[in-house]
Amino acid sequence: xxxxxxxxxxxxxxxxxxxxxxxxxxxxxxxxxxxxxxxxxxxxxxxxxxxxxxxxxxxxxxxxxxxxxxxxxxxxxx
Ligand SMILES: [Zn+2]
Numbered sequence: 001x002x003x004x005x006x007x008x009x010x011x012x013x014x015x016x017x018x019x020x021x022x023x024x025x026x027x028x029x030x031x032x033x034x035x036x037x038x039x040x041x042x043x044x045x046x047x048x049x050x051x052x053x054x055x056x057x058x059x060x061x062x063x064x065x066x067x068x069x070x071x072x073x074x075x076x077x078x
Contacts, residue, residue, distance in 0.1 A: 044073040 039052045044061035045068035055062040056069040063069040 043068055045071055 040049045041052045041055050041062045042049050043055070043064035045063055048064045050064050052062070055064065056066055057063075058069040058072070061073055
């Protein structure tokens with residue numbers, strides 16, 4: 001009975017290694033893309049949402065444009 005479990009375990013590991021080897025080059029690609037594209041931030045000045053890659057950082061805050069970064073965080077109604 002124990003032998004059968006060992007054989008099953010070996011088969012499962014072998015299949016897993018085979019699938020991993022076949023999918024090799026794509027591994028990192030799937031994990032990275034959503035993190036970059038889906039990471040939206042809001043402007044500390046006007047509150048507009050934009051991708052983090054396009055945001056301007058000033059201190060600890062993020063802004064939608066150079067002008068808003070210069071003006072700094074203000075009230076949305078201002
Ligand atoms: Zn803004």
